[in-house]
Amino acid sequence: MPRAILPLLVLLAALAAFSSPALAQDAAKDKPAPLEQTPDKPAKEDAKVSLLPPVSVEHNDADVVGVRLAYQVKELAGRSSLMRLSAKDEKKIVLLISTAEEFSGRPAVSSVYSAIWLYSAKTGSLRYYLTSQTGVADAATLNQTVEAIMAQTSKVCETYSYLFQ
Numbered sequence: 001m002p003r004a005i006l007p008l009l010v011l012l013a014a015l016a017a018f019s020s021p022a023l024a025q026d027a028a029k030d031k032p033a034p035l036e037q038t039p040d041k042p043a044k045e046d047a048k049v050s051l052l053p054p055v056s057v058e059h060n061d062a063d064v065v066g067v068r069l070a071y072q073v074k075e076l077a078g079r080s081s082l083m084r085l086s087a088k089d090e091k092k093i094v095l096l097i098s099t100a101e102e103f104s105g106r107p108a109v110s111s112v113y114s115a116i117w118l119y120s121a122k123t124g125s126l127r128y129y130l131t132s133q134t135g136v137a138d139a140a141t142l143n144q145t146v147e148a149i150m151a152q153t154s155k156v157c158e159t160y161s162y163l164f165q
Contacts, residue, residue: 052081052082052083052084053083053084053092053093053157053160053161053164054083054084054085054086054088054090054091054092054093054164055077055083055084055085055086055092055093055094055095055153055157056085056086056087056092056093056094056095056120057070057073057074057077057085057095057097058094058095058096058097059096059097059098059099061098061099061100063099063100063101063107063111064101064107064108064111065099065101065108065109065110065111065137065138065139065142066097066099066100066101066111066113066137067099068142069097069099069111069113069137069142069145069146069149070097070099072142072143072146073095073097073146073149073150073153076146076147076150077095077150077153080150080154082154082157082158083153083154083157089122089123090122091119091120091121091122091163091164092119092120093117093118093119093120093130093153093156093157093160094117094118094119094120094127095115095116095117095118095149095153096114096115096116096117096118097113097114097115097149098113098114098116099111099112099113099114099137100112102136102138108139109138109139110136110137110138110139111136111137111138112134112135112136112137113134113135113136113137113145114132114133114134115132115133115134115149115152116129116131116132117129117130117131117132117152117153117156118130119160119163130156130159130160131152131156133148133149133152135148
């Protein structure tokens with residue numbers, strides 16, 4: 001008789017667990033949630049990013065205002081919706097920024113700069129001159145100078161966009 005009762009008790013316990021909504025919810029909470037499958041990146045976004053012209057910003061000088069200038073240009077280029085910042089070995093627009101202290105006695109006040117835009121087909125190959133710009137950047141007008149350089153970069157990317165097709 002005890003053998004017949006044991007399967008009956010197991011069956012009753014299972015029926016009670018599934019018939020009670022609170023117990024069923026507790027059982028559902030114990031189960032791990034199914035993994036959501038999301039694509040890595042939509043194909044549209046990949047295609048859109050690949051159409052943006054790649055830009056590389058190079059700066060090797062150590063003057064205070066010049067370093068800030070180059071950093072802000074890189075930062076804006078990285079956030080831009082008109083171009084993409086690239087360090088890859090690919091066809092790209094290279095922006096060379098060369099800076100020097102305007103006055104050696106006042107190193108953190110202002111810098112003279114030269115911005116040169118080049119076209120590079122790949123690393124190690126001959127770069128082609130596109131345009132250039134020179135000026136003076138000081139701490140007070142640094143943001144305006146950065147915006148002017150980015151505007152020129154955008155214009156260069158638009159003018160020479162056929163090189164990336």
